[in-house]
Amino acid sequence: MNQLLAMRAFIRVVESGSFRGAANQLLLPRSTVSKLVTDLEKHLGTRLMHRTTRHVAVTPEGEEYYRHAARLVAEIDEADGAVRGSKLTPRGHLRIESTATFAQNILIPHLPDFHAQYPHITIALGTSNRTANIVGEGVDCAIRAGDIGDLSLVARHLFDAGFVTCASPAYLERMGTPAAPQELAGRHCKVGFFSHADGKAKPMLFVKPGDRFTVSELQFSANEDNGQIAMMLAGLGIGQNLRPFVQPYLESGQLVEILGEWSHPPLPFHVVYPPGRHQSARLKAFIQWLIERFGKGGVPPATLSGR
Template sequence: MSADSGLVENKSNLKDNRHIKKKKMLNLTCLYIYMDNKLTQKHGENMNQLLAMRAYIRVVESASFIRAASQLSMPRSTVSKLITDLEKHLETRLIRRTTRTVTVTTEGLEYYRYAVKLLNGVDEADSAVRGKKQKPRGHLRLEVQVIFACTFLIPALPEFYREYPDITLALGINDRTVNMVGEGVDCAIRAGTIQDLSVIARPLINMHYITCASPAYLSAMGTPRHPHDIQNDHRCINYHSASSGKTDPLIFHRGDEAVVVNNCLYSASDGNGLRDMIMAGLGVGQILREFIEPEIRTGRLVPVLTDWNRSPLPFHIIYERDNHQNARLRAFVDWMTERFGR
């Protein structure tokens, strides 16, 4: 066989494979629609199950019928009826409602996970049939640490919206460790070393620590000249893990010297709390400089021990290994790594 004939055959096989893949996706969409119609006919309900499932996902992720209705651009009463009809169809309570709270039942959480996977498949099938020229669309649920969200992500989101106006985001802002599969999270932005081998971690920026205190505190207690001064003569503040409760020490490096200060009197589980405690004059703290740059510029916080440093803190965007086939997630991850990658 000649090289030219082999090339022609390979191109032909590639074309056939693309045709088969597109046909499979189309068949999958038809199957979902068929299932939806058969289930509706079986129970004699006038219900669009796929729409009801989309409404249910929004209610779970926003923890509010009002917010879900706003995101879906439909009346709250319509969303409520869709959920009620879905529960009747399943003969199972999915959500417990009160005047102030929405609580997902155990069965409801299980159904939510299946619904997210199914609708991701439907959206992927739609995208395959419409062709690659159409921008990715659909909903993503993210979990982001407070400092990264406030300092980098939220200010940049208008850029993402301009590029991908059909992708909606539910942003969970906290410093806890989430169960991505169990909680239906598409991706998360986390700090530190990623040890979970079940996820893919793409590197983003490194953030840098600074040791600082309020002017009032330094006026009252004096300015430390050495980390041992903080250990012996000062109050210190630092971050503690929301999941384990363990407080991080203050860590100092200068050349071959290293000092670790453990006797923190106060701690906070997120960046906002840590910043506010330092600004309140409760002690000397270590915090990420990029997060408190405005306070440094205006003099509300004063750097100390500037000839000492601490290793930078790396941030990553992580997602499940089998989840990157989702076109909207792929678009978001690629945008994040291009915008904030190192």
Template structure:
């Protein structure tokens, strides 16, 4: 038995709660995962996992063994990272989950600079706004926008972005240009709804002490910022979105900003990661780079 591999496999099964998920994340056959767990239990002389056709639970001995061996795995990673530092730069793969427009417009275009700085790091980007179980899906960190409620995850603030309200010149020529948020009640809006809850995210406007919240109706509602931009460019209505999303289209004259004197509070972005997972040096430098990147947003 390869005991170190068996320990790593056992840790992955505990964290994912599934033999199948553990096998997929480790790129191993499920039969190999099962065999290694059986051999580890035989070697230790204790039952680590209780398995039925419907449920997998960790025994008391399994919990103790996981806690002790997990420390060892982290120490081994520290040792590996120490040698990597001695030989140069951090290395290895990082699994990141990130929203669509944040990925395509902010992070991916700047990645050549990151890879020039850290050529031995590989990124596995999951582009979505869906809720992610970081532990079971073995995701190192997620980048999310919006106010944070009570969190079970560790959080680091990345920065904040401004809002922009705009439409195509053709749309405004047909329907007129709003001069006040109340005017939006008579316009078609390309609304945005949460991928997690399907609830519409209202557009918020502020000028001095005056505030307005607009939940409009339109021909289309989307749950992803790139799709919202595409709908606006197709002339389907007015969008209220992140300034960086429409910056290039405004510069090309494809979209026209409106209600510029009405600005909502900037929208915060954070990176979240499991609080009990060892934060490797490669993840740490990636998060530091993200903070730098968000500081460059106009």
């Protein structure tokens, strides 16, 4: 039995919650992963997990062994990386997740630079509005906006993006330009977002020193940025979106910024990934590139905040 490989298999089964997930991450047949864990149990003389056709549950002995094994394998990987890191160029495959709008407007335009620096790293970029299970789905890292709810992940701050209130020239010519957010509660149409989780509309928020105003009534809404921006471009109404996402349309004149003296609290963006034991040289290279490219000084401030 290859005990180190068996330990790796067991660790991946625990973290992914299934033999199939572990097999996908290790690029091994499911039957091989199952046999490795079975051989490890025979070697230890104890059952590490209970198996059914639909569920895997770790035994108390398995939980104890997992803690020790994960730490040991992490130390081995760290030792290997320390010796090999100075000699090897990062290479291999990365699975990354982000929203479609972030990928389209921010990440993808800069990927040629990453490829020029690391030509031996391939990338599979998943774009979705849902929150991916990073460990369970074999995702190396994800770029997320707002608060990071999963405290088991490492989160590295990239930047804060400011909001812009805007509308199409055709809409403003037809309905007029509001001088204050209070005017939006009248005859103006509002274009916003609804939560894909519960279907509830998210209010528009306007803040300036000593004043705060919210608009909850929306005539049109979408559950992701591209849809909401398309609605504004179609002249359906006034909306708020992140400056990096609407900047091209502001520059082209397809959208016009209004109510500039009112602000919406900026939205932080982070790259999140599993703790250190999962980091490879290629993942470290990508995370460092993200921070250098989009962190302080990486993206022009005007693109992010407009200030």
